[in-house]
Amino acid sequence: MTTQNQNGSLITTIENKIAILEFGHPASNSFPSDLLDRLTNELNILSKNPDVSVIVLKSSGSGAFCAGASFDELMAVSNLEEATKFFSGFANVLNAMRNCSKIIIGRIHGKAVGGGVGIAAACDYALATNESSIKLSELAIGIGPFVIEPAVTRKIGKSAMSKMTLETEWKTAFWANQKGLYAKIFETTTELDIEITAFANKLVDYNPGALAEIKKVFWEGTENWNTLLYERAKISGKLVLSDFSRKALNQFKK
Numbered sequence: 001m002t003t004q005n006q007n008g009s010l011i012t013t014i015e016n017k018i019a020i021l022e023f024g025h026p027a028s029n030s031f032p033s034d035l036l037d038r039l040t041n042e043l044n045i046l047s048k049n050p051d052v053s054v055i056v057l058k059s060s061g062s063g064a065f066c067a068g069a070s071f072d073e074l075m076a077v078s079n080l081e082e083a084t085k086f087f088s089g090f091a092n093v094l095n096a097m098r099n100c101s102k103i104i105i106g107r108i109h110g111k112a113v114g115g116g117v118g119i120a121a122a123c124d125y126a127l128a129t130n131e132s133s134i135k136l137s138e139l140a141i142g143i144g145p146f147v148i149e150p151a152v153t154r155k156i157g158k159s160a161m162s163k164m165t166l167e168t169e170w171k172t173a174f175w176a177n178q179k180g181l182y183a184k185i186f187e188t189t190t191e192l193d194i195e196i197t198a199f200a201n202k203l204v205d206y207n208p209g210a211l212a213e214i215k216k217v218f219w220e221g222t223e224n225w226n227t228l229l230y231e232r233a234k235i236s237g238k239l240v241l242s243d244f245s246r247k248a249l250n251q252f253k254k
Helices: 033-047 071-076 080-099 115-122 149-156 158-167 173-179 189-204 208-218 225-240 243-253
Strands: 002-005 008-015 018-024 054-059 103-108 125-129 184-186
Touching (some): 018 033, 054 189, 080 115, 080 225, 115 149, 125 189, 149 158, 149 225, 225 243
Antiparallel strands (some): 002 008
């Protein structure tokens, strides 16, 4: 499947039971709501596809892996319903990744900010390069990483999550690897891709039923995300409409 419009691209290729799912957007692979919706839908489709055992989630280009939420769309929301719906888009993606019956390998080739960190955290196994620094800058724009917090905390722990959130500074790929967000990091994207191919092919040889069942075990204790993430989306939606957030977003755009 391939979809491409002004709101970004989404391309899926399937070979040898490995689905390569690639998203892209000209603005540093950021996510407008339309692209979030398309990614959610495609994850749900792949979850039910018997010809797929493993999903490799990646983004386009050689720059950032994902810059998080679309700033243009954040600035355009004008009421609580619109704002909550936008942040619910990230909740939908995280829940689709959590509920997907396939193991998801994350190819994190570059920097990840905000929602991009959440997506990396929701992968079952994430591999990255030395360039894959991470940052949670939400407090600086008057909101907070409310929706993605459960996914990130699940991987790196509450203490590291608190540190990232309050400092709003870049953390290195080495730091992310040490905290458990990345399973391994590599010097180059060539080395990264060699490892991803080898690892994905290794998983394909396993019993798909066993993979599906072990994934359920990995995600035990997250059943409340069906309500929690949407409650968090409402918090973010309310805050993004505040005067503080409006001014901060305008400053970031300058």
